[in-house]
Amino acid sequence: MLKSIWQFGDVLLKPIIDVAGLDISHWFDPKTHNIRQYIDPVTHCLLPYTPTGRFVHIAPSYPSSNFANDFGIPWWRDDKYKIGVLSKKVRLIRILNVLTLQDQIIEVCFTKNHLFCYMSSVSGFVS
Template structure:
């Protein structure tokens, strides 16, 4: 079995990456890790900063926040930090509503009468519409940089129960509807490191590991339950794991191993 990085992410997985040292956002179906970009943008500010610690010491606590007044003072290089702080405020969330396709949403400028990007959440990469000292050389916009894309955002999540018939243990996971059985195995791996010693089945049928749950004939019936006023979790499909009688531990530290 070859170990792979996740291809699909759930909103809950993105939501936990919500701080300056670990900042993810979802945009137009893509999950982007903006941690390095955010740190680079915050370093553009050259103003003297004030500390949020109530008691001023020679050291700061882990929860210390540095406040900067450079934007209020009108420094042109503060625009990058203003956008960075807005991105940080939306860390772990979806920001697709900021954009129309791959560009910012626009509006008609009240002075020059042209269609202008609507930068309510901070400046973009375009030049100012009117003469301004904030002009800077054009650079590649962060939302078109493929280097910060780490995966795809799922369109729908679904619960699945995985039952180990040997030990009788059961684990319920929230998985992406687009994920294959193999990718679901990667989610289940922390719960059972001997996964190679089991065969996965559903209703006594073998599963195709390169196909999704729906393609394997495992429907998501939650909408039908809602139509008849039943709880969504009244029934969760169960995948059964049958032991193959050879205890082959699956070493996670190796890049791959043979089936």
């Protein structure tokens, strides 16, 4: 669904494109996994909280005849768009290239099996 909308350049994709590659978990309620909501001070209605602007599959703030809600599962509930798991505990690791003396500090997951997490996170850097 998002791919077909992307091909047409829908303006509702802009808030999503603006945060590409970043963590957007703060957009969602941790208990329900739906978009966070707030009470609109003007209408006193419960509305989706979208500080970066309305995006795909979010209804307009006010009734509109040109919003179709027959899209099925919203993209944030669709498993094919879930690309990772947010680490609850992280650790900073410094990697030093002893040949060029360049160093890089990266953030990796910290678990009981943290060595496996570290190796999988740097596998893209090591050839």
